[in-house]
Amino acid sequence: MNRESMIKNLEAQPEKVWDILIIGGGATGLGAGVDAASRGYDTLLLEQADFAKGTSSRSTKLVHGGVRYLAQGDIALVLEALHERGLMRQNAPHLVKDQVFIIPNYVWWDGPFYTIGMKVYDMMAGKLGLGPSEHISKEETIKYIPNLSEKGLSGGVIYYDGQFDDARLAVNLAQTMVENKGSAINYFEVVDLLKSDEGMVCGVKAKDHESGKTHTIKAKVVINATGVFVDNILKMNDKNAKKTIKPSQGIHIILDKSFLQGESAIMIPKTSDGRVLFAVPWHGKVVVGTTDTQVDYDSLEPRALEEEIEFILSTAAQYLKKDPTRKDVLSIFAGLRPLAAPEDDSEETKEISRGHKLIVSESCMITMTGGKWTTYRKMAEDIIDKAAMIAGLDERRCVTKNMPIHGYVANVDHSNHQYIYGSDLVGIQKLVSNQPELADVLHPNLPFTKAEVVWAVRSPLCVYWWVG
Numbered sequence: 001m002n003r004e005s006m007i008k009n010l011e012a013q014p015e016k017v018w019d020i021l022i023i024g025g026g027a028t029g030l031g032a033g034v035d036a037a038s039r040g041y042d043t044l045l046l047e048q049a050d051f052a053k054g055t056s057s058r059s060t061k062l063v064h065g066g067v068r069y070l071a072q073g074d075i076a077l078v079l080e081a082l083h084e085r086g087l088m089r090q091n092a093p094h095l096v097k098d099q100v101f102i103i104p105n106y107v108w109w110d111g112p113f114y115t116i117g118m119k120v121y122d123m124m125a126g127k128l129g130l131g132p133s134e135h136i137s138k139e140e141t142i143k144y145i146p147n148l149s150e151k152g153l154s155g156g157v158i159y160y161d162g163q164f165d166d167a168r169l170a171v172n173l174a175q176t177m178v179e180n181k182g183s184a185i186n187y188f189e190v191v192d193l194l195k196s197d198e199g200m201v202c203g204v205k206a207k208d209h210e211s212g213k214t215h216t217i218k219a220k221v222v223i224n225a226t227g228v229f230v231d232n233i234l235k236m237n238d239k240n241a242k243k244t245i246k247p248s249q250g251i252h253i254i255l256d257k258s259f260l261q262g263e264s265a266i267m268i269p270k271t272s273d274g275r276v277l278f279a280v281p282w283h284g285k286v287v288v289g290t291t292d293t294q295v296d297y298d299s300l301e302p303r304a305l306e307e308e309i310e311f312i313l314s315t316a317a318q319y320l321k322k323d324p325t326r327k328d329v330l331s332i333f334a335g336l337r338p339l340a341a342p343e344d345d346s347e348e349t350k351e352i353s354r355g356h357k358l359i360v361s362e363s364c365m366i367t368m369t370g371g372k373w374t375t376y377r378k379m380a381e382d383i384i385d386k387a388a389m390i391a392g393l394d395e396r397r398c399v400t401k402n403m404p405i406h407g408y409v410a411n412v413d414h415s416n417h418q419y420i421y422g423s424d425l426v427g428i429q430k431l432v433s434n435q436p437e438l439a440d441v442l443h444p445n446l447p448f449t450k451a452e453v454v455w456a457v458r459s460p461l462c463v464y465w466w467v468g
């Protein structure tokens with residue numbers, strides 16, 4: 001089913017009351033959509049732009065327990081995230097892969113300190129661990145990261161975490177939702193809420209940005225999963241609503257692979273501002289980030305600040321043989337963390353827990369704040385448990401723990417860049433067997449073939465769901 005037929009269905013039944021209506025097509029909303037549809041609830045999700053247009057395409061792309069949260073003592077979050085890391089890798093192996101990380105040690109006690117810390121991390125992952133952490137010599141550290149600055153280097157700690165493709169996972173979640181008889185429509189913006197005579201939220205008014213038409217859609221329960229935009233929806237519910245979000249901006253820069261040779265990533269556990277910085281191989285380039293800058297705006301296109309770019313460049317330069325400069329930056333992306341505002345507003349954003357928080361308004365609308373991509377499945381389970389109760393739906397258990405996500409394949413060959421298509425690769429190969437010239441690459445410097453473009457354009461899902 002494509003966007004057009006989902007809208008036709010909507011228009012054909014204007015009086016229909018959906019079991020669950022979700023606003024927002026990022027990790028939180030799409031996860032909830034998959035959970036609800038796979039329990040058999042009649043579910044509609046509306047996204048104002050492309051799926052994952054917001055924060056969910058601007059992450060560091062790590063499926064991780066969060067070494068920093070361990071240092072902060074947020075044990076419950078680390079345990080939950082490590083468990084979810086294992087499930088994400090099991091259910092979407094075409095988009096989640098193991099990644100070797102090296103913590104370089106420039107002070108001798110960093111060796112034992114981080115080795116013990118990472119052993120605790122391994123223990124917490126239990127059976128879902130990806131490999132044993134260990135202390136390694138200076139020579140081995142350089143073997144893993146050949147262009148690491150050697151001045152003062154005493155050794156390193158190797159550990160394993162996951163890396164994933166955030167935007168593609170979002171699209172695959174939308175496809176999984178639709179395969180489970182849910183409807184997910186993009187370019188559909190919620191512009192107002194419907195209220196019953198008793199003041200309960202019972203649906204939305206939404207504008208189709210393609211046709212310009214506004215639709216009135218009824219639902220037994222409405223879920224606000226709009227990331228940094230949740231306060232806008234809460235204001236539609238109650239114009240005096242208090243702010244629930246403290247947005248924090250994080251940026252990444254992309255550098256050429258020559259800055260980080262080999263397949264391993266670097267993790268700097270403590271930057272000058274007390275954060276963590278990663279340099280991770282990413283589709284033949286290197287992604288370096290991130291920052292944690294408290295901001296007071298929401299935006300679908302946040303802009304990196306010059307000082308954030310400078311901070312990343314100067315921190316990376318301390319650890320790399322070759323100093324990256326402004327002209328080496330190939331691209332930049334910025335995202336806003338929808339952090340749950342703490343009671344004590346003085347707290348810095350880097351100190352705020354990345355755990356999630358469910359808010360149920362007096363009008364029975366459910367809002368989700370905080371969270372991480374890694375824990376999207378568990379967040380979704382919590383949201384839908386609550387939504388089913390509020391809407392008075394039949395009690396049905398969550399089935400996503402062992403549910404393959406669209407594109408799932410058992411054996412993934414990561415050496416071919418097309419592995420990210422998973423089971424959809426068959427469609428691309430079919431195109432090539434019918435028209436062999438489609439196997440040609442688009443440009444000698446790029447691995448992408450003409451067949452990938454033709455497949456993307458022809459696929460009824462990807463016409464609307466393509467995220468570049």
Ligand SMILES: Cc1cc2nc3c(=O)[nH]c(=O)nc-3n(C[C@H](O)[C@H](O)[C@H](O)COP(=O)(O)OP(=O)(O)OC[C@H]3O[C@@H](n4cnc5c(N)ncnc54)[C@H](O)[C@@H]3O)c2cc1C
Pocket residue numbers: 023024025026027028029046047048049050051052053054055056057058059060061062063064188189190191225226227228229248249250251290291300334335336337338370371372373374375
């Ligand atoms: C810099 C950075 C790095 C990160 N790195 C990691 C990481 O490595 N690993 C990890 O696990 N997590 C990471 N995270 C956290 C993770 O990316 C977020 O927690 C997650 O993406 C939030 O998803 P969301 O669905 O809540 O918000 P969003 O992705 O922002 O989705 C909300 C959606 O709602 C839509 N919307 C808003 N208003 C309306 C409306 N009126 N009608 C319809 N739709 C609407 C928006 O267009 C948007 O698409 C990172 C975050 C940042 C900022």
